[in-house]
Amino acid sequence: MDEFVKSRIKQVRKGDQNAFGEIVELYKDKVFQLCFRMLGNSHEAEDISQEAFIRAYINIERYNIDRKFSTWLYRIATNLCIDRIRKKKPDYYLDAEVAGTEGLTLYSQIPASQLAPDEEVSKIELQEIIQNEILKLPEKYRAVIVLKYIEELPLLEISKILDLPIGTVKTRIHRGREALRKQLRHI
Amino acid sequence: MNRCPEIITEYMHEYLDGEILPEHKNILTVHLKFCADCRQHFQELEKSIALVKSISHVQAPTDFTQKVLMNLPKEKKKVSVKR
Numbered sequence: 031m032d033e034f035v036k037s038r039i040k041q042v043r044k045g046d047q048n049a050f051g052e053i054v055e056l057y058k059d060k061v062f063q064l065c066f067r068m069l070g071n072s073h074e075a076e077d078i079s080q081e082a083f084i085r086a087y088i089n090i091e092r093y094n095i096d097r098k099f100s101t102w103l104y105r106i107a108t109n110l111c112i113d114r115i116r117k118k119k120p121d122y123y124l125d126a127e128v129a130g131t132e133g134l135t136l137y138s139q140i141p142a143s144q145l146a147p148d149e150e151v152s153k154i155e156l157q158e159i160i161q162n163e164i165l166k167l168p169e170k171y172r173a174v175i176v177l178k179y180i181e182e183l184p185l186l187e188i189s190k191i192l193d194l195p196i197g198t199v200k201t202r203i204h205r206g207r208e209a210l211r212k213q214l215r216h217i
Numbered sequence: 218m219n220r221c222p223e224i225i226t227e228y229m230h231e232y233l234d235g236e237i238l239p240e241h242k243n244i245l246t247v248h249l250k251f252c253a254d255c256r257q258h259f260q261e262l263e264k265s266i267a268l269v270k271s272i273s274h275v276q277a278p279t280d281f282t283q284k285v286l287m288n289l290p291k292e293k294k295k296v297s298v299k300r
Contacts, residue, residue, distance in 0.1 A: 054286070062281065079277065214265040
């Protein structure tokens with residue numbers, strides 16, 4: 031995989047856009063998923079993941095070919111997501127979670143323990159609830175949780191993507207897990 | 218739980234990171250047998266991880282790659298001229 035990607039990137043550097051198309055095909059689902067779980071909205075996720083690939087293309091000369099390409103790409107995508115989250119922060123918690131998930135925000139704000147015991151939560155509802163709880167995490171915890179448990183990346187790679195010491199990554203994962211525990215315990 | 222040493226929670230996270238030393242694991246296992254509060258704490262951690270992992274994987278829209286390629290600058294230096 032790595033060798034193949036590197037050979038394609040050499041072609042991209044020579045101006046071969048089709049070679050870049052192959053790279054996009056290989057990584058599009060991973061990058062889209064990362065953005066979707068970080069942002070919670072498929073339109074924004076598409077916007078940002080498109081942007082990530084375009085930036086990767088424009089900056090391809092800056093990519094160090096001795097390193098793992100996916101780490102570099104995820105880093106671009108994660109930084110774009112974090113920027114987007116910070117920009118929309120003031121009204122984010124009021125508005126964004128309501129869009130496209132009618133009633134969910136209201137619903138999920140009721141402590142689960144107050145739900146009727148026989149309430150059947152469908153699989154899709156459950157997924158929306160979990161996604162919503164991930165979105166409630168501050169972005170520094172959200173990023174590590176998504177990279178670790180959705181993208182299933184090793185700690186070392188997460189530390190490279192976020193440019194943080196591995197100890198910091200671990201601390202954030204621990205705190206993120208504790209926050210999720212409190213949010214999800216009654217589900 | 219409140220009266221339990223904080224180190225127990227740290228061992229739980231070491232375990233969840235897959236990096237626990239055998240002796241720490243031993244202490245954790247024994248403590249969880251005796252302490253219902255810590256056992257619950259640990260089960261809640263495991264459950265929340267399982268829930269997060271369970272959300273099904275999403276895929277990029279079908280025209281994703283085509284859209285990226287359409288929006289690439291034709292030649293890198295001409296970007297500012299074109300837009």
